[in-house]
Amino acid sequence: MSTQEQQPVQPVAIEEIELAVKEQTVAVPKTKVPRDAAYWAPKVDRLVVDADKAAMGFNVAGRRVTGPQQGFGKLWQRTYSAALRPTVSPEQLISEWKDHFASFWPKGNRFGGTLIAPGEVAPIAVNTGGGLKLSTGVLVLYADPESFTFMTPEGHMFAGWITFSGYVENETTIAQIQILLRTSDPLFEMSWPVMKLMEDRFWRQTMRNVAAHFGVTRADITGKTVCVDTKRQWKNWRNVWHNSGIRSVLHLLTAPVRLVRRAR
Amino acid sequence: MTTPALELDVRPVGGATAVIDIRGDVTATSEQPLSAAYDEATNTHGAQSLILNFTGLDYMNSSGIGMLVTLLVRANRQRQKLAAFGLTDHYRQIFELTRLDEAITIYDDESSALSSASATS
Numbered sequence: 473m474s475t476q477e478q479q480p481v482q483p484v485a486i487e488e489i490e491l492a493v494k495e496q497t498v499a500v501p502k503t504k505v506p507r508d509a510a511y512w513a514p515k516v517d518r519l520v521v522d523a524d525k526a527a528m529g530f531n532v533a534g535r536r537v538t539g540p541q542q543g544f545g546k547l548w549q550r551t552y553s554a555a556l557r558p559t560v561s562p563e564q565l566i567s568e569w570k571d572h573f574a575s576f577w578p579k580g581n582r583f584g585g586t587l588i589a590p591g592e593v594a595p596i597a598v599n600t601g602g603g604l605k606l607s608t609g610v611l612v613l614y615a616d617p618e619s620f621t622f623m624t625p626e627g628h629m630f631a632g633w634i635t636f637s638g639y640v641e642n643e644t645t646i647a648q649i650q651i652l653l654r655t656s657d658p659l660f661e662m663s664w665p666v667m668k669l670m671e672d673r674f675w676r677q678t679m680r681n682v683a684a685h686f687g688v689t690r691a692d693i694t695g696k697t698v699c700v701d702t703k704r705q706w707k708n709w710r711n712v713w714h715n716s717g718i719r720s721v722l723h724l725l726t727a728p729v730r731l732v733r734r735a736r
Numbered sequence: 737m738t739t740p741a742l743e744l745d746v747r748p749v750g751g752a753t754a755v756i757d758i759r760g761d762v763t764a765t766s767e768q769p770l771s772a773a774y775d776e777a778t779n780t781h782g783a784q785s786l787i788l789n790f791t792g793l794d795y796m797n798s799s800g801i802g803m804l805v806t807l808l809v810r811a812n813r814q815r816q817k818l819a820a821f822g823l824t825d826h827y828r829q830i831f832e833l834t835r836l837d838e839a840i841t842i843y844d845d846e847s848s849a850l851s852s853a854s855a856t857s
Binding site: 506507508509511512513514515516536537538539540541542547613614616619621623633635637650652700701703 | 794795796797798799801802805806808809812813824826827829830832833834835836838839
């Protein structure tokens with residue numbers, strides 16, 4: 473007769489369970505954790521901005537995220553890449569990119585995130601010229617040791633994903649930015665001919681800054697733009713309600729009112 | 737010999753419907769095999785409804801989700817229906833998070849997906 477039968481109320485010692493598992497005398501339920509589980513943001517319905525970033529994130533808090541299917545304009549895939557020194561591994565590249573993300577952005581633009589980790593929400597302020605800063609943000613959708621991806625909120629110029637990655641090609645580490653986007657609404661779609669040039673300048677400068685960080689001073693940035701879908705999604709024209717350009721202007725115009733209210 | 741990261745099988749199931757069985761990893765390198773599977777389902781089997789079977793999905797990163805968007809665009813262009821089944825809770829949540837579930841109908845199992853496909857075809 474076993475000890476357990478004599479004393480049924482006695483809990484089984486953890487050592488006994490471990491031994492039984494080791495000797496395979498008991499079945500262990502197979503709960504398979506996906507390899508990518510830690511890399512994805514948890515599901516969110518509406519974005520939440522940390523209190524200390526609330527002023528900058530007025531166009532982000534409470535918004536839903538949008539993928540290319542929720543956008544309005546044609547679907548574009550834009551890819552920028554730069555070759556780095558072979559001594560830099562993709563893991564090193566991405567680690568440094570995450571740590572210094574904000575500093576790689578071109579001057580005059582602000583990235584309000586503190587951490588590039590799945591689920592983080594970062595307000596951003598993009599210089600549109602003429603002194604106006606367009607306020608919007610991003611959600612860190614995915615982050616693994618060799619890549620990370622942002623997803624845009626409602627009202628952002630673009631509905632889609634931006635992936636930053638590193639990979640090895642011909643024994644050289646390549647830094648890459650790949651954007652899958654549609655403009656969010658008809659107004660942004662009308663501005664696309666200008667916006668795409670601004671975007672192009674923005675990401676090329678970002679790539680140059682990343683390359684310079686790794687000691688490549690005159691990086692050759694290659695860029696490629698492919699139209700994946702020529703159809704506009706007219707069913708999403710109402711996205712204009714959240715247009716961050718319009719809302720940023722309104723926010724600027726109503727600043728004196730907020731100042732007076734705060735003073736009372 | 738190394739095992740390929742992604743294996744795809746195309747099964748015509750009648751009624752202009754094809755099931756694409758996905759086994760392994762869906763990443764940026766999946767573009768060519770996914771495109772080939774789509775071509776086989778469409779051109780060889782004349783499928784108007786495509787059902788993705790994710791029962792054997794082991795890993796998917798954000799580039800993999802991008803590949804599915806490309807597949808969806810191709811299907812929409814041909815006025816084909818795209819559905820999915822066999823997603824674990826984890827991958828179902830990713831579909832919901834990325835709002836891909838608004839464009840690709842998700843079913844619990846193959847029979848439900850097939851019933852819906854046959855009802856709409």
